[in-house]
Amino acid sequence: MTRITLLTDFGTRDGYVGAMKGAIAAIFPGVILDDISHQVEPGDVHGASLALERYWHLYPQGTVHLAVVDPGVGTSRRALAVEADRRFLVLPDNGLASRVLEGASSWRAVSLDAPAYRTREVSSTFHGRDLFAPAAAYLARGIHLSRLGAPVPEPVRLSPSSVQEDEATVTGEVIALDRFGNLVTNVDGERLRRARDVRVGDRSIPLATTYGEVEPGELLALVNSDQRVEVAAREDSAARILDARVGTPVRLHLE
Amino acid sequence: MTRITLLTDFGTRDGYVGAMKGAIAAIFPGVILDDISHQVEPGDVHGASLALERYWHLYPQGTVHLAVVDPGVGTSRRALAVEADRRFLVLPDNGLASRVLEGASSWRAVSLDAPAYRTREVSSTFHGRDLFAPAAAYLARGIHLSRLGAPVPEPVRLSPSSVQEDEATVTGEVIALDRFGNLVTNVDGERLRRARDVRVGDRSIPLATTYGEVEPGELLALVNSDQRVEVAAREDSAARILDARVGTPVRLHLE
């Protein structure tokens, strides 16, 4: 059974997601569609690339991941299909695939050029329906990647956020706040083993391995389920307590 | 493989959508359910009818579109099943089907009368679960439309928003703001070909065929993916820039 997952910044209310699903079902009536989210902040390619990293590889081989966060629709940005570790991705060439390409053992990408695998008249404003949805449906039906278009050896990559390290300190930053107010950082979880202290601003945050080690409302720093250093508060919002946002520096003091 | 799509104003948090899905699955355990949206503004029949127009015909023949935006539940409003161009719709008779009936080559409608295709005791407040969901499930299983109830020759229609035209000007209005702040108008896209100018209030907005023709943050008027005149801002919200809302007049000056 083939599945297609959907990630967009469209919201659902306007019916645009419905149009994408209809365009897919017209090509592959029995396909199973899994919504990931349509609540990505409009144009937030960074946030969407992080979400995508969390699920793309957990799905079985053959799954097609459709991701349309596309502020450049109607410009000259390319449209891509990617095969990475036997999963497929269909998305605009704007960096959205960065974390997948970085994490995959092997990948290849093509540009969505072939007229046979898109709607006859592609609108200039809704490639989700006219270009990406058909490509995803045909991939799910088993079309070879190479039939969709010409190879793209160097897809656009987002510039990674930086982590500075010296003998005493690792300084990274918050790359996302999740719904619970947890601060997801760009610091690899491994580094927490050598740390004695995590600081956000002036605040020193105790290390822990699980929420149960602190009282409700208290802060802790731990390795999260993505293997990243995360600052959280048990049953509370670390983002609120620390007034933190994306880009806020996070420092680890090493032993 | 038969699919049922779902559009409501229920939100998801209260479990009412879950109850509808469960009622469907009890009748047709293998059916595929596609969420369109449950975030329609409570009671916004106009907005929902526009969303419905965007996807109903893209889905393959045989698809059942369930749409429950039903401020009149518990009054004497009828409940409908419609067959339009070999797709089915199940919805309250409050105008929600207007745009489908207008766009379909052929259609017929019936009232959901037959006791065999509803729950034994229909609540007075939740027809989504007790009346509409069972009808959708039975249609998806292949029941003939005519078995659900008596013909309804004239379903309720929403009064269309007006477009005025003279030799020099076409004046329509904003009929929806989408999530990106684009202004969707009721002016047919064809008319933009003859225009030299689009105005919202005092503001003159350049014509374009794609976002790439203007700089980020700039306004443009174009034919959108529904073949309507739309006023947008590249990577920005035209609704915010123009302080526009549903009903704001939009004028095209003709050549």
Added chain:
Amino acid sequence: MTRITLLTDFGTRDGYVGAMKGAIAAIFPGVILDDISHQVEPGDVHGASLALERYWHLYPQGTVHLAVVDPGVGTSRRALAVEADRRFLVLPDNGLASRVLEGASSWRAVSLDAPAYRTREVSSTFHGRDLFAPAAAYLARGIHLSRLGAPVPEPVRLSPSSVQEDEATVTGEVIALDRFGNLVTNVDGERLRRARDVRVGDRSIPLATTYGEVEPGELLALVNSDQRVEVAAREDSAARILDARVGTPVRLHLE
């Protein structure tokens, strides 16, 4: 065809729900996933238990209901699988199952102990992906409940909200506000038959059996689709009109 339903407080934007779905699809590629909601208020076990009550029994036998509202993740709270009236539930042992256990003719529960039915390394912060999702997938594939772990004779129960009754009065309270601003109470609908009056604060609210009996904007008290006493306003929000919230007392004066 087996279905798994999903109810969480994760939101969708961060990709955590996607990770759960991927973990399920990896074990059971053809399973149909029905989203119930991911918009439960973070940590709102009470609200989620009420939502769950609305759909779990409507789904056909064999359905697996996955529900993860889990403020105690990473503490010593147990993880459960429950078989109730031939449906399955997979959820944290924090009271979320209370209303199901109360309503079921028969049930049995086990603790998710067996290492064979979870990921190899269970993170301390994301049991939804590492523990609950695999258990749900294996149950949907037909694994016997007893293989997942040891019996739990007494799962945690939420303390029920109280209803006081004397000869003249029944006093209950609002247990939920739904999206439409309806006040759902803990008073059994049967009691409304003997009432002559419902009061919220100083306001006397007329009894009705359906919205159509009052004018738009007017309040009414009726038996809702859960067989509970509900205070609503036709095409308006009773919560706003009455400034009511969860816990607001609701009194029925008996005949």
